[in-house]
Amino acid sequence: MRPVFHLSVASVHFGQPASAVRALSDVTLTIASGERVALVGANGCGKSTLLRLLHGLALPTAGQVERAPEAHQAMLFQRPHMLRLSALGNIALGLWLRGKRWSEARTLALTALERVGLAGLAQRNARKLSGGQQQRVALARVWALAPQVLLLDEPTASLDPHAKREVEALIDEFASSPCAMTLIFASHNLGQVKRLASRVIYLEHGRVLADLPVGEFFGGQLLQLQYPEAHLFVKGELV
Numbered sequence: 001m002r003p004v005f006h007l008s009v010a011s012v013h014f015g016q017p018a019s020a021v022r023a024l025s026d027v028t029l030t031i032a033s034g035e036r037v038a039l040v041g042a043n044g045c046g047k048s049t050l051l052r053l054l055h056g057l058a059l060p061t062a063g064q065v066e067r068a069p070e071a072h073q074a075m076l077f078q079r080p081h082m083l084r085l086s087a088l089g090n091i092a093l094g095l096w097l098r099g100k101r102w103s104e105a106r107t108l109a110l111t112a113l114e115r116v117g118l119a120g121l122a123q124r125n126a127r128k129l130s131g132g133q134q135q136r137v138a139l140a141r142v143w144a145l146a147p148q149v150l151l152l153d154e155p156t157a158s159l160d161p162h163a164k165r166e167v168e169a170l171i172d173e174f175a176s177s178p179c180a181m182t183l184i185f186a187s188h189n190l191g192q193v194k195r196l197a198s199r200v201i202y203l204e205h206g207r208v209l210a211d212l213p214v215g216e217f218f219g220g221q222l223l224q225l226q227y228p229e230a231h232l233f234v235k236g237e238l239v
Contacts, residue, residue: 048153
């Protein structure tokens with residue numbers, strides 16, 4: 001499959017050179033179209049920065065980032081921003097800004113809300129919805145834009161168990177669509193990683209220390225022998 005992203009010795013530093021924080025250091029990786037890639041590691045390891053780098057929200061301090069120019073991408077944050085509009089309006093506005101007529105944008109927005117099971121709340125103020133409902137509205141907003149690449153930063157971290165299952169099922173459904181969407185997500189939930197990912201990238205202190213198919217990452221022996229830091233993380237013993 002063709003590459004969607006290629007990073008070559010890419011680094012991201014924040015602050016002045018003398019005291020800069022190294023959020024990412026010398027990351028080299030390629031992500032192909034249709035892959036489901038999970039980014040894992042402790043807080044502060046660089047997962048969010050890597051997602052922002054891939055999406056163009058952060059620029060490399062050194063190295064190169066190449067993106068497939070034809071691949072339309074979207075990013076969903078842990079706490080999605082809801083405009084002071086109805087759930088329907090939050091979705092329709094994005095479509096209108098992309099050139100759709102308002103009547104068409106509203107029709108497509110309602111279809112998107114039906115897709116996530118929220119058509120009955122179309123006229124509800126989006127900011128007054130529950131956290132799980134807001135995340136589903138955000139997913140509907142993304143789905144309506146039909147991206148080829150979807151980046152997610154801890155998409156279920158602040159949700160209750162029921163809402164987590166609903167949002168995770170929607171992510172799985174979107175990624176399994178016939179268009180072979182590329183899915184890249186950061187998560188602390190290793191069960192979620194097992195269910196959604198085909199590949200796992202483990203980061204520590206801004207560096208990629210392991211990059212394996214999901215079966216090998218959780219398989220035990222190879223991880224323990226070749227990637228001891230990642231093995232300790234999976235066992236919950238990393239200090």
